[in-house]
Amino acid sequence: MKDQRVSEAVIRRLPRYYRQLELLIKNGVERISSSELAEQMGLNPSQVRQDLNCFGGFGQQGYGYATKKLYQEISDILGLKREYSMVIAGAGNIGSALCNYEGFTQRGFVVKALFDNDQAKIGSEVNGIAIRDVSEMKQFVKDNNIDIGVICTRRSSAQQLADDMVEAGIGAIWNFVPIDINVCVPLENAQLIDSAFVLSFKLDRQD
Amino acid sequence: MKDQRVSEAVIRRLPRYYRQLELLIKNGVERISSSELAEQMGLNPSQVRQDLNCFGGFGQQGYGYATKKLYQEISDILGLKREYSMVIAGAGNIGSALCNYEGFTQRGFVVKALFDNDQAKIGSEVNGIAIRDVSEMKQFVKDNNIDIGVICTRRSSAQQLADDMVEAGIGAIWNFVPIDINVCVPLENAQLIDSAFVLSFKLDRQD
DNA sequence: TAGATTGTTAATCGATTAACAATC
DNA sequence: TAGATTGTTAATCGATTAACAATC
Numbered sequence: 507m508k509d510q511r512v513s514e515a516v517i518r519r520l521p522r523y524y525r526q527l528e529l530l531i532k533n534g535v536e537r538i539s540s541s542e543l544a545e546q547m548g549l550n551p552s553q554v555r556q557d558l559n560c561f562g563g564f565g566q567q568g569y570g571y572a573t574k575k576l577y578q579e580i581s582d583i584l585g586l587k588r589e590y591s592m593v594i595a596g597a598g599n600i601g602s603a604l605c606n607y608e609g610f611t612q613r614g615f616v617v618k619a620l621f622d623n624d625q626a627k628i629g630s631e632v633n634g635i636a637i638r639d640v641s642e643m644k645q646f647v648k649d650n651n652i653d654i655g656v657i658c659t660r661r662s663s664a665q666q667l668a669d670d671m672v673e674a675g676i677g678a679i680w681n682f683v684p685i686d687i688n689v690c691v692p693l694e695n696a697q698l699i700d701s702a703f704v705l706s707f708k709l710d711r712q713d
Numbered sequence: 714m715k716d717q718r719v720s721e722a723v724i725r726r727l728p729r730y731y732r733q734l735e736l737l738i739k740n741g742v743e744r745i746s747s748s749e750l751a752e753q754m755g756l757n758p759s760q761v762r763q764d765l766n767c768f769g770g771f772g773q774q775g776y777g778y779a780t781k782k783l784y785q786e787i788s789d790i791l792g793l794k795r796e797y798s799m800v801i802a803g804a805g806n807i808g809s810a811l812c813n814y815e816g817f818t819q820r821g822f823v824v825k826a827l828f829d830n831d832q833a834k835i836g837s838e839v840n841g842i843a844i845r846d847v848s849e850m851k852q853f854v855k856d857n858n859i860d861i862g863v864i865c866t867r868r869s870s871a872q873q874l875a876d877d878m879v880e881a882g883i884g885a886i887w888n889f890v891p892i893d894i895n896v897c898v899p900l901e902n903a904q905l906i907d908s909a910f911v912l913s914f915k916l917d918r919q920d
Numbered sequence: 921t922a923g924a925t926t927g928t929t930a931a932t933c934g935a936t937t938a939a940c941a942a943t944c
Numbered sequence: 945t946a947g948a949t950t951g952t953t954a955a956t957c958g959a960t961t962a963a964c965a966a967t968c
Contacts, residue, residue, distance in 0.1 A: 520911075522893065556952090568943070570949065584913055599814055615909050653916055692919070696905065698903070699820060702797075702822050702887075703791045709861075711792070758961090766926090773968060774927080
């Protein structure tokens with residue numbers, strides 16, 4: 507088990523391995539070779555072996571990889587042994603949808619609170635989770651040791667709220683606002699409009 | 714204006730340039746050098762110049778780039794001159810949120826219809842857009858020359874619906890379902906759970 | 921003209937792919 | 945033992961960064 511720095515490219519393939527393994531297990535497949543797995547995922551067999559060997563030798567020569575074992579290993583690598591707590595800043599359209607998304611809770615990502623500055627919303631609930639005044643956010647993050655802060659506000663307040671979260675000791679930021687946020691903790695961008703632009707770019711060039 | 718194949722890495726920086734330029738213009742900045750722009754975006758000045766020169770020489774020696782001109786150029790490169798039509802398959806949580814998202818319409822990405830297989834939903838509207846029976850989707854895409862098909866269904870039907878869309882002549886697929894979809898048109902993945910996993914991975918390793 | 925900054929070529933770095941000895 | 949397939953080193957490829965002549 508080498509423990510060099512793992513490249514971003516490798517990290518972003520891990521969830522895909524995880525999902526593919528899950529699928530294979532569901533279909534009763536007990537072992538798989540790097541070539542088969544690569545084929546199924548549109549990768550190169552060497553790449554699959556290189557990727558996995560960043561974390562350890564999970565395979566067996568002449569046999570391949572035991573799907574259940576590998577699945578378990580990747581689950582551990584992804585840190586899915588424990589739960590992660592989240593707060594969502596901005597109880598609008600996207601924020602509420604994320605709060606309602608079952609996929610997160612199923613996987614151990616639990617929304618602890620929603621925050622908004624709209625007095626009309628504060629006090630009500632989304633999917634059983636209270637909407638609180640955004641002015642209480644910092645203290646809440648501190649008191650509850652929140653892992654992930656999700657930003658779904660207007661552009662003007664996004665950076666400030668991210669700063670507040672970081673000051674309150676949050677572990678990571680997940681940004682849905684179409685603005686570049688600057689923080690010193692892990693940051694994941696999910697800027698929908700950027701994806702739309704990539705699609706329009708490709709559509710426009712195709713002809 | 715060289716027209717070699719543009720790498721995926723460059724393409725994914727284009728929306729960021731676009732947003733940053735927009736911001737600069739809003740702040741009254743009329744010109745910017747590659748070093749300043751790189752600084753602001755956390756890139757390397759050479760990279761900025763290389764990226765832009767994939768599409769043409771938009772700058773001027775000794776001066777830099779005129780923000781308005783560059784903004785316009787990138788807008789054109791991204792194909793934002795015209796509107797793009799979308800349909801959304803799956804009127805659940807995420808599908809409805811996307812349908813309500815103002816950012817899309819503002820930028821010229823217009824949702825023409827939502828589709829679902831739940832009889833209780835069919836016939837109602839989200840944000841003024843009709844929810845139709847998913848069995849009518851293929852014909853609708855054909856008749857209305859839809860550009861982008863958004864997939865927000867359960868995992869079991871995602872691949873089939875993507876296939877239907879492609880057969881009906883759709884230009885691109887935008888997939889929100891945590892499953893690897895296989896199509897012969899441009900595909901953009903927005904798998905939320907994958908992002909969550911990347912965050913848990915990084916959180917888990919930090920200590 | 922001198923200074924600044926581009927556009928572009930060359931050098932470096934890192935990620936992907938190939939090859940093969942190790943070993944189940 | 946022979947066949948298969950890994951783990952790992954080496955080769956290739958592509959993307960990022962540096963350097964600098966061109967030019968505004």
